[in-house]
Amino acid sequence: MDYPALFSADTHSFFRSPVRDIFKKVDLSKIYSFAGGYPSAETFPLDDFSKLMQKVIAERGAQAFQYGATQGVTELRQAVATRYDVPIERVQITTSSQQGIDVLTRVLIDPGDVILCSNPSYLGAIQSFKSYQADVVGVPACSDPAEYRRRWEEAIERCLDNGKKIKFLYAIADFQNPSGETLSLEQRQILADLAHKYGFLIIEDAPYRELRYEGEPIPTIYSLAPDATVHLGSFSKIMAPGFRLGWMIGPEEVLDKVYVCKQSLDLCPPIFDQYVAAEFMSSGMLDANLEKSKALYRSKRDLMLRLLEENMPEGVTWTHPEGGLFLFLTLPEGFDAVKFYDKALAAGVAYVAGEFFHTDRSGHNTMRLNFSFMSPEKIEKGIPLLAKLIKNEK
Amino acid sequence: MDYPALFSADTHSFFRSPVRDIFKKVDLSKIYSFAGGYPSAETFPLDDFSKLMQKVIAERGAQAFQYGATQGVTELRQAVATRYDVPIERVQITTSSQQGIDVLTRVLIDPGDVILCSNPSYLGAIQSFKSYQADVVGVPACSDPAEYRRRWEEAIERCLDNGKKIKFLYAIADFQNPSGETLSLEQRQILADLAHKYGFLIIEDAPYRELRYEGEPIPTIYSLAPDATVHLGSFSKIMAPGFRLGWMIGPEEVLDKVYVCKQSLDLCPPIFDQYVAAEFMSSGMLDANLEKSKALYRSKRDLMLRLLEENMPEGVTWTHPEGGLFLFLTLPEGFDAVKFYDKALAAGVAYVAGEFFHTDRSGHNTMRLNFSFMSPEKIEKGIPLLAKLIKNEK
Numbered sequence: 021m022d023y024p025a026l027f028s029a030d031t032h033s034f035f036r037s038p039v040r041d042i043f044k045k046v047d048l049s050k051i052y053s054f055a056g057g058y059p060s061a062e063t064f065p066l067d068d069f070s071k072l073m074q075k076v077i078a079e080r081g082a083q084a085f086q087y088g089a090t091q092g093v094t095e096l097r098q099a100v101a102t103r104y105d106v107p108i109e110r111v112q113i114t115t116s117s118q119q120g121i122d123v124l125t126r127v128l129i130d131p132g133d134v135i136l137c138s139n140p141s142y143l144g145a146i147q148s149f150k151s152y153q154a155d156v157v158g159v160p161a162c163s164d165p166a167e168y169r170r171r172w173e174e175a176i177e178r179c180l181d182n183g184k185k186i187k188f189l190y191a192i193a194d195f196q197n198p199s200g201e202t203l204s205l206e207q208r209q210i211l212a213d214l215a216h217k218y219g220f221l222i223i224e225d226a227p228y229r230e231l232r233y234e235g236e237p238i239p240t241i242y243s244l245a246p247d248a249t250v251h252l253g254s255f256s257k258i259m260a261p262g263f264r265l266g267w268m269i270g271p272e273e274v275l276d277k278v279y280v281c282k283q284s285l286d287l288c289p290p291i292f293d294q295y296v297a298a299e300f301m302s303s304g305m306l307d308a309n310l311e312k313s314k315a316l317y318r319s320k321r322d323l324m325l326r327l328l329e330e331n332m333p334e335g336v337t338w339t340h341p342e343g344g345l346f347l348f349l350t351l352p353e354g355f356d357a358v359k360f361y362d363k364a365l366a367a368g369v370a371y372v373a374g375e376f377f378h379t380d381r382s383g384h385n386t387m388r389l390n391f392s393f394m395s396p397e398k399i400e401k402g403i404p405l406l407a408k409l410i411k412n413e414k
Numbered sequence: 415m416d417y418p419a420l421f422s423a424d425t426h427s428f429f430r431s432p433v434r435d436i437f438k439k440v441d442l443s444k445i446y447s448f449a450g451g452y453p454s455a456e457t458f459p460l461d462d463f464s465k466l467m468q469k470v471i472a473e474r475g476a477q478a479f480q481y482g483a484t485q486g487v488t489e490l491r492q493a494v495a496t497r498y499d500v501p502i503e504r505v506q507i508t509t510s511s512q513q514g515i516d517v518l519t520r521v522l523i524d525p526g527d528v529i530l531c532s533n534p535s536y537l538g539a540i541q542s543f544k545s546y547q548a549d550v551v552g553v554p555a556c557s558d559p560a561e562y563r564r565r566w567e568e569a570i571e572r573c574l575d576n577g578k579k580i581k582f583l584y585a586i587a588d589f590q591n592p593s594g595e596t597l598s599l600e601q602r603q604i605l606a607d608l609a610h611k612y613g614f615l616i617i618e619d620a621p622y623r624e625l626r627y628e629g630e631p632i633p634t635i636y637s638l639a640p641d642a643t644v645h646l647g648s649f650s651k652i653m654a655p656g657f658r659l660g661w662m663i664g665p666e667e668v669l670d671k672v673y674v675c676k677q678s679l680d681l682c683p684p685i686f687d688q689y690v691a692a693e694f695m696s697s698g699m700l701d702a703n704l705e706k707s708k709a710l711y712r713s714k715r716d717l718m719l720r721l722l723e724e725n726m727p728e729g730v731t732w733t734h735p736e737g738g739l740f741l742f743l744t745l746p747e748g749f750d751a752v753k754f755y756d757k758a759l760a761a762g763v764a765y766v767a768g769e770f771f772h773t774d775r776s777g778h779n780t781m782r783l784n785f786s787f788m789s790p791e792k793i794e795k796g797i798p799l800l801a802k803l804i805k806n807e808k
Contacts, residue, residue, distance in 0.1 A: 056481075058480060058481055061475075061476035061477070061479075061480055062476070064476045064479045064480075066471055066475060066476065069471065069479070070467075070468065070471050074464065077460055077464050081455075082456070082458045082460065083455070085455075085458045085460075085656035086452060086458075086655060086656055087450075087452055087655045087656070115658070115684075116681060118679070118680050118681050119680045122679050144677070144681070147678050148678040151678050256481075260480070261480060261481045261685070262478055262482065262685035263479070263684060263685075264509070264680060264681075264682070264683070264684045281545070284512070284516055284538065284541050284542040285516050286509050286512050286513045286516070286658060288658070289658070290509075290658040290684050290687060291655070291658075292657065292687070293684060293686070293687065
């Protein structure tokens with residue numbers, strides 16, 4: 021295999037560090053890895069893919085392999101527009117939702133501009149922001165709406181007092197990476213209000229939104245402020261990451277800038293893959309497969325929550341995600357999850373230290389655990405092992 | 415169809431201009447379009463693609479749809495390394511060779527840095543360079559080696575005198591876009607020497623290199639200066655553009671920067687498509703298909719050259735490309751190919767005005783003609799029509 025299962029989209033940089041050398045010393049197949057943000061390979065409907073590919077070749081012929089429109093092929097844009105009830109003009113297909121984050125940062129940010137986000141937040145986004153020399157300002161999460169609003173307003177006012185320009189606020193409203201937490205409708209409304217009040221955009225990154233295992237869906241931030249929000253979606257978690265396809269729904273004036281930039285970036289998203297994705301959506305295969313994926317992930321989440329409950333020592337807490345791929349552990353004050361990592365890996369368990377998701381590199385005593393990728397058997401062995409190691413550490 | 419055949423990778427921006435509205439008024443199927451840089455759809459071996467896709471699904475299973483390595487899948491990197499006789503460590507797969515141009519510019523260029531290139535040069539590269547606020551310095555082509563060296567050295571010295579940093583020289587050595595011209599071995603050696611002497615990199619963009627219709631291949635610039643050259647290749651013209659795959663061969667210290675940047679960009683190239691491309695190369699299908707493509711394009715080139723000879727009025731000259739997709743027309747002084755465009759399109763012929771490829775927006779009396787995309791029947795009607803319109807214009 022090309023890529024050890026420990027690796028993931030948002031942990032590459034971490035593993036590019038000296039830590040990477042560890043992989044040369046360990047037998048990867050024996051590792052219980054809760055590090056990666058991988059979907060489970062079981063959820064990829066290979067027969068469906070195979071059938072759709074034949075269909076696309078038969079029906080589209082050479083057109084499926086020629087250059088295509090920078091915005092994406094009409095069929096896929098229309099399928100996304102229909103699913104999310106937006107006009108097709110507001111839909112841009114991206115070569116992965118990571119590209120959506122990157123291209124928006126590129127067209128919107130000048131060096132020194134402020135990007136607001138939750139602290140902690142998605143590592144891959146923070147890296148992209150910092151690569152454009154944005155000033156990334158993290159605001160700690162909080163469930164009380166009044167306090168939530170106060171924290172954001174305080175951060176905003178401080179930026180403005182310092183003469184900074186706030187270009188956008190980056191939010192993962194559903195089953196956040198890394199925390200697994202979901203913003204309430206009230207919290208979303210607060211963000212939408214702030215965007216209007218202070219005149220900045222919201223980038224709503226929603227790669228996990230369709231993976232809800234309990235409770236009712238909450239309206240997107242986009243639906244509350246369609247004029248001030250760009251909503252990013254991904255096929256990676258509802259179809260397969262190997263297609264590298266995502267979408268962007270947003271105001272046409274933002275999409276117009278994205279269009280021009282995307283020409284320079286890669287001209288257009290992969291054409292054949294887009295037709296396959298369009299068929300996957302319009303045929304109903306996506307919805308059928310999503311139900312199966314959700315059942316699988318729900319059971320893995322429940323298993324991990326139960327094992328944490330049964331095995332973790334006192335003083336360790338964790339989030340209860342209503343969906344997505346991750347939960348977030350908080351260990352006792354003074355615990356250093358980065359330092360502990362070598363020991364855990366040597367014993368056979370991997371995670372991502374929470375510090376890497378913090379804009380200010382705080383969160384030393386936190387870690388992110390993924391529950392989608394490992395088999396139930398490995399979860400059953402890996403979590404008690406991790407708990408034992410943590411106990412010994414104390 | 416999503417995308418009018420007139421459009422192409424490097425003409426999008428052109429058509430984003432008010433000119434685009436013309437398309438609403440003309441019947442696209444009746445246009446003779448020599449504008450786009452499209453390969454001919456006839457060259458896409460659909461049966462081969464279909465077979466290989468089944469094979470990849472059968473043999474790789476879910477792995478072909480999971481996240482993959484940022485550098486690209488090992489099988490494809492190895493196939494490229496073998497074909498071009500370089501170590502695999504020097505191969506990075508890109509999500510289109512356009513991405514290669516973009517990512518190199520992003521990791522190498524600070525605002526105000528100089529990028530040297532031929533004048534004219536590939537529009538999509540110039541746009542990418544300018545989007546990073548590079549100072550793009552174009553040097554007019556010239557077949558005499560001594561004069562060729564003098565021109566480059568003069569441009570370089572002028573930049574250095576002005577306190578500028580020259581980061582890289584961008585060259586399309588084989589069948590240049592837009593001119594169709596090929597650098598001699600001596601010219602390539604001059605560029606390699608200059609790179610060493612002045613300590614800059616060469617970006618050798620080689621999307622057409624394998625499409626040679628006459629004469630012997632000339633060693634790449636990369637082979638003359640592997641320590642100072644990044645060679646960019648593309649699957650778009652030897653397989654199909656719809657896969658959006660290319661490659662980069664270069665020094666490991668450059669590829670290391672590209673690796674980190676590509677994580678932020680899109681994490682990894684499309685996985686399934688990479689496996690299909692790897693099989694296409696290693697099975698021998700690529701070479702077999704390439705022979706067919708070359709025969710087709712050679713005959714189209716010859717047809718266009720003959721028709722130009724027979725129909726163009728005196729005072730019009732054109733290049734004789736030994737390969738690639740384009741030839742370049744020079745019209746009498748004072749001819750304005752941008753202004754003439756509306757008239758030509760209204761009459762049913764499209765091209766790209768040469769001005770758009772010039773770093774200084776000179777070349778008003780030039781135009782680029784593509785001979786790969788249109789059928790022989792359309793070439794036979796379109797070129798005499800274009801010639802007639804030019805005659806009337808004089």
